Amino acid sequence: MSLSRRTFLGLTAAATAGLSSPLLGSALHPASGAELSAPDTEFAVGVRQFNWSRGARSLYTKVFYPTPGAPGGAPVPNAPVADGLFPVAEWNHGMGGNSDSYASQTHAIASAGFICPAPSISDNTNIGSVYGGQWSRDVSEVITRTLALNGSGPFAGHIDTAAGVGVSGHSMGGMTIHGLVTAWPDERIVAAVPVACVDMGTPAASARAGVLFIHGDKDPTCDYALARRAYENCPRPRRSSPTSARTTPRT
Template identity: 60%
Template sequence: MPIRRRTLLGTFLGLSAAGAGAPLLGAGPARAATSSLDAPTQRFAIGVREYAWSRGSRRLVTRIFYPATGSPGGNPVPNAPVAGGVFPVVEFSHGLGGNPESYAPLVRPLAEAGFVVPAPVFPTTSSGTPGNIQDVYNGNQSMDVSEVITRTLALNTTAGDPLNGRLDTTVGVGVAGHSLGGMTTHGLLTAWPDERIAAAVPFACVDMGNPSSRVTANVLFVHGDQDPICQYSSARQAYAELPAPKAFLTHRGTGHDQYIWSGYNHTQTVATYVDWMRWSLYADTAARDRLPADATSGTTTTTWESTLTPPLPGTVVSLRSRANNQYVCAENGGAGQLVANRASVGPWEQFDLVDLGGGGIALRSHANSQYVCAENAGAGQLVANRTSVGPWETFQRVNNADGTVSLRAQVNSRYVTAPNGGAQPLIANATTIGTSESFDLVTG
């Protein structure tokens, strides 16, 4: 059954495995932190302290994981001494039937990287509870998180607490969560907004409502496009509604949570997520610049929108089809299809070739500053009509032995062809490379 906004998902929602153990940048303003703190360059050991908090009658046992003294790489040490320094706060919300420990693959890397991570045990959706997912849809869990954030930040001035003076309370906070916890996270940006949030990473969430103008956050979505529990299209809708800066990391051919645990794309997930928080809360430009490489694998696709700096110009190129020796044109100022029908080069025949990493490229037309798209998932003709880059706007560059290039659309793994000797609009539907799929790449 399709998942619609604020529609119950059923009692199976949560984590199925928990019990087992150079970017494309848009022109929008960045919201990176203005923190005066230097981003840590070393990994930390991890300490953990437990706090028995509450919100009204709701008991909020919260385990706070933090950078600790000692050698990195081991298990969290209860009540270990806090490492020297001042650290930003990133809250983490578990999924249905989970707890902070079951989400160690997402909690521990944050603490190791220099974040204080409060992780509440939700009173009705953690392991051993009735699993009342209504507490997500009625806002209880999002409000629980706001309470946990308030209590955590208060420790910075609590006499005798080890975290006294160790929390950066000036740059806002981060929030993250998976599944039901991802929905809780998205709720803090929408129906139950918390203005303190500067960065958010909802994993496998569904759309919980319209964005609130009260929240200004950098938001990274992470989702498998074959998720049978939290519908991918609902997360894409949530993503589309939010203002930039934002990004969406898609794990292609993947379900609800495989990319979180060790193995399948776990490395890409964790690296992208941690560096997103480092950029957002430490103003770590090195982490920002690592994001494209972090996210890249043979089965991932990433959309970046107005993320960090002005747009990269790319290399100015024109494409001349070997089928007829004519240049590819963005017809009608970019509003029409791409056709190889021009004998000379002007703005309609010029494109910025933007390197997305991993052999991926995008083409931005000079006619209208829009990206070339393989319409209808590659079944339609190529059109320069998109303001951002996703799978339909991503192509793999193939360098042919004769010096020409071919373009393989990521969305369907088919080659771009100039049909009928170049007389018809370009389409991504060829399974092999021939003359009609070969182009001279002319720079300048």
Template identity: 40%
Template sequence: MSRRRTAALLATTLLTAGLAGCSGQAPAADRPDVPAAPATSATPAPRVPAGTAPARSFAVGVRQLKLNRDGDRPLPVTVWYPAAGPAGGEAERSAPAADGRFPVVMFSHGLGGRPDDYAVLLTRWAAAGFVVAAPTFPHTSRGADGNVLDVLNQPADVSYALTRVLALDGEDGDPLRGRLATDRVAAAGHSAGGVTTVGLFTAGRDDRLDAGVVFAGTSLGVGTAFAGAAAPQLFVHGERDEVVDYAAGRAVYDAVPWPKAMLSLSKGDHGRALLTDGAALRVVSDTTVEFLRWSLYGDAAAKRRIPADAARDGLATLDNHL
């Protein structure tokens, strides 16, 4: 596919993605079919050994990292993490980290969005025992120039930011020194960030990643040639998505050769369930937390809880091949 054609397709599909894209005003557009991988009766096992996730909730701290890739790609990163002290309440800036070693989740925002737009969901992940690092991308964040084609550079941005975040575990004097499970890492993202996340397992495969969560994503520009060690994937998609067709997200899910599941919100649109607290967000939050507990902590009990969390209140269905 030519570079110009790729840009046009990405612009059509993702122009209103992220926070602004939830208005339902995006025009319908034809999108190319994505070939599905042949079905297999057995899938490779994930590489995270069996373990147990924390049973308690944590307080949440938040901090900012000022990163810049290659000197011309500023990448401020918001980091939410388990903090010392009683659980509940707002995230506290620069709070002391809780004791323990916590897996890392890299989160990519949608077009026209910012990490804080997803704070309700991401702080729940942190409270469950994960360090969540979310870059603000230089061209696709709110207030930037909106260059949609730059989505194709974002998998490399995430890999760079991941390197810098993991390095904090060994940095003298850093509040996260000795607190990161550097061998247990996932990537997640919404819409354009979903494209970024798919790219981290295909064309821009980062071998450090053990799992992925794709919200309302597609494979335009990054393909479906999933590569590397088995990395379980959870897809979350609204069946009434007005920006990225549900069928397009489903086609990428079908192409995944590893353990996988797809949470389909029967009345879900492009992303309001991720941005506003409510029954749908609770289903998404609880399902994704259990998936991360299983895929990054190796917690088998969490895996068994996924179907019940997905079915709560009859808001979603789960295609489960984990």
């Protein structure tokens, strides 16, 4: 049975909220402005591995995606893609992480009806590369490679290349995501969810993404005040829904 694909949460304002899973939900298709339907059941999850690169930087990536079968359980390697058309929603790990570090997020994103590339950034403890934009540029390259999968091979015809792209990540990965709507903007991004990030700069005039900030106000590692500053720099309309919570103290 072919199911209508899930689209992105229509974020028109930045907000702070409690961590939920998955981080992206249904919304508007930017090409038409019309609200589109989403699957009303979860998918089983498949996974494929790609040894991509950007220059000398390795971008080993696991792509999680909807596959036929009963939901739940471990992702099935090299399984077929489920019937339907699915947008891309990338996830980025934090310090010392890799493609498998945030399985609760990547698997949930894919089971909700998204193609979810999760790269393993090569210098995964180098915060200087995050501040220098290397991680943000890496993610842009992963987005390019993922969208290109729609042209041939097992993903051909299953990736919604017109819906825009969602990105999310935690800590250094959250900083990377904020960089993609500020200092190193990627205009393909329509929804960005930086989790436990710090301020990476002023929102770019070309950025069109709705942004959802998630950050515990008792975070002992990533300064909550810097995430608040990033939120305050976002253009209006915006809304804050503060909660008292601790985000995972992993950088």
